[in-house]
Amino acid sequence: MSTVTTEQVEAVVVKALEEFGADAGDITRDATFETLDIDSLDLAELAQIVEEEFGVELKSDDIKSIKTVGSAIDLVAARA
Amino acid sequence: MPPEAAIALVTGGSRGIGAATARALAAGGWPVALTYRSGEDAARAVVAEIEGAGGRAAALDLDVTDVAATEAILDRATAALGGPVLCLVNNAGVRADDLALSITDEAWDTVLDTNLSSVFRLTRGALRPMIRARHGRIVNLASVVGPRANAGQANYAAAKAGLIGLTKTVAVEVARRGVTVNAVAPGLIATDMTADVDEGQLGAIPARRPGRPEEVAAAIAFLASDAASYITGSTLFVDGGLAA
Numbered sequence: 001m002s003t004v005t006t007e008q009v010e011a012v013v014v015k016a017l018e019e020f021g022a023d024a025g026d027i028t029r030d031a032t033f034e035t036l037d038i039d040s041l042d043l044a045e046l047a048q049i050v051e052e053e054f055g056v057e058l059k060s061d062d063i064k065s066i067k068t069v070g071s072a073i074d075l076v077a078a079r080a
Numbered sequence: 081m082p083p084e085a086a087i088a089l090v091t092g093g094s095r096g097i098g099a100a101t102a103r104a105l106a107a108g109g110w111p112v113a114l115t116y117r118s119g120e121d122a123a124r125a126v127v128a129e130i131e132g133a134g135g136r137a138a139a140l141d142l143d144v145t146d147v148a149a150t151e152a153i154l155d156r157a158t159a160a161l162g163g164p165v166l167c168l169v170n171n172a173g174v175r176a177d178d179l180a181l182s183i184t185d186e187a188w189d190t191v192l193d194t195n196l197s198s199v200f201r202l203t204r205g206a207l208r209p210m211i212r213a214r215h216g217r218i219v220n221l222a223s224v225v226g227p228r229a230n231a232g233q234a235n236y237a238a239a240k241a242g243l244i245g246l247t248k249t250v251a252v253e254v255a256r257r258g259v260t261v262n263a264v265a266p267g268l269i270a271t272d273m274t275a276d277v278d279e280g281q282l283g284a285i286p287a288r289r290p291g292r293p294e295e296v297a298a299a300i301a302f303l304a305s306d307a308a309s310y311i312t313g314s315t316l317f318v319d320g321g322l323a324a
Contacts, residue, residue, distance in 0.1 A: 041253060045211055 004054050004080035010073050016049050017042075017069070029070030036069070046072070054080040081306075083215050085163035087111040088304065089154065091144055091202070092172030094119030096271030097221065097300075099126045100293035101169055104301040106135035110167055113157035115142035117172070136161060144172045144198035145190070154205050164209040167217040167304045170199040173239075175273060180234040188235045195239035196246070203250060207259065216259030217304040220247050221296075222315060224267045224323040240265075244315055251313035260312035262303045266296045267319025287320025 014027050022036040033043065040063070047058040056079045066072045082088070088105045092098040093114025102114045103126065112130065116123035116139060123139035130137040138160035142153050154165050173195045176187035199220055210216025225233050226240030244263050251261035268274055268281065270290040282288060296318045302308055303316065317323050 041211075041257070045257075048208055048212060 004077065006073060006077040009050070009054065009077045009080065012049065012053050013046065013069065013073050013076070016046050020045070027069055029068065029073070031069050032067050033069070033072075034067075050076045056080050081109045083166055083213065086166035086213070086215070087113060087157060087161040087163045088167035088169065089157045089165045089202075089206075090114045090169040090171055091142065091198075092116070093126060094123035094139070096273060097266065097269060097293045097296045098169075098171040100297035101171060101300045102126055102137065103130060104294070104297040105167065105169075105304060106130040106133070106137060108301050108305060110304070111136035111138075111161040111163065113138045113140055113161055113165070115140050115144075115153065115172065117141070117143050142172075144202070145193045147201065150198060150201050151205060153202070154209075164213060165206055166210055166213055166215055167219075168202060168206045169219045169221070169300055169304070170202060170243075171221045172198070173221060173273075175233070175236055177232045177236070179232060183235055191235040192239050192242075195236065196242045199243060200246060203246070203261075207250075207254060210259045211254060211257045214258045216254070216257070217308075218247075218250070218259070218261040219300050219303050220244075220261070220263045221300075222247070222263040222265040224265050224317065224319045227265065227315075228323050247315070248313045255312050258309075260303070260308065262308075262311060262313070263315040264296060264299050264303065265315050265317045265319065265323065267291060267317070267322040269293060269296055269318075285320045285322050286324070289320065291318060291320055 017027050018024055020042040043063045047063055050056050056076050088110040090098050090102045093102045094116035102112045106112050127137040127139045140156050142149055157165050176191050220243050222243045223240040226237045247261050247263040268290045299316050299318045
């Protein structure tokens with residue numbers, strides 16, 4: 001089984017956030033979803049995307065706990 | 081025309097409004113999976129009719145109160161017709177009428193579970209692919225009962241009023257993903273469900289006649305169409321003026 005790298009997760013997460021309307025230049029590890037105007041619907045869809053790509057399930061409590069781009073990437077990478 | 085490969089799922093599609101809706105959606109180009117609980121022969125007859133007219137359809141057994149079966153039905157529909165469910169018509173419903181003084185817990189639970197909770201569960205399941213596809217149509221069969229009182233139907237009224245509330249809130253949650261969620265509120269429609277309704281009630285209907293299932297199906301098919309893409313969170317009354 002191949003190992004999923006943090007870089008791979010980051011690429012998928014960043015691509016999704018751009019699709020949701022976030023400005024590419026604003027998407028940094030420290031950026032909060034709030035400042036990127038990423039809301040709960042976007043995060044619910046992000047959870048679906050990471051499940052499809054990496055088989056990682058993010059439950060509602062997980063989604064509520066991640067506030068920054070970096071924390072989302074790290075959580076998914078840790079479970080992949 | 082529906083999005084490429086997309087299919088529709090109509091619960092309670094073996095007869096009445098559900099069967100008419102399956103036919104109307106198929107005529108509009110949707111491959112239609114219709115569910116039945118006990119009317120297998122009738123459901124298969126609807127499928128045969130749709131296929132005879134050049135459409136595609138499948139009949140799937142489903143008790144909407146069976147949680148596991150409800151969770152599986154979307155995948156079963158996709159397996160049968162080869163595409164994601166991007167149109168969901170929550171039509172299956174039951175009545176168990178009595179005065180509120182006399183409604184049993186079972187009569188209350190059955191009506192709420194079938195008419196409201198199952199709609200929530202099916203909606204929750206259908207929203208995921210609709211959101212990803214950036215296209216979805218959910219149409220919930222509400223009723224004039226709910227917004228208006230009807231003695232002897234406290235459980236039905238509660239479920240249908242609740243359905244309208246569910247419709248509105250889900251609609252605003254997902255609107256920006258191209259998913260519309262609306263309700264159709266039929267009045268007195270000539271189906272098996274109303275076969276026992278007293279003809280004397282017709283006097284209260286401005287149109288002075290019961291509605292036909294096809295008249296409700298036409299409203300549902302409209303809401304499922306591209307033409308209704310800016311309509312969401314609405315309730316379309318098909319009632320001959322009853323609730324006006």
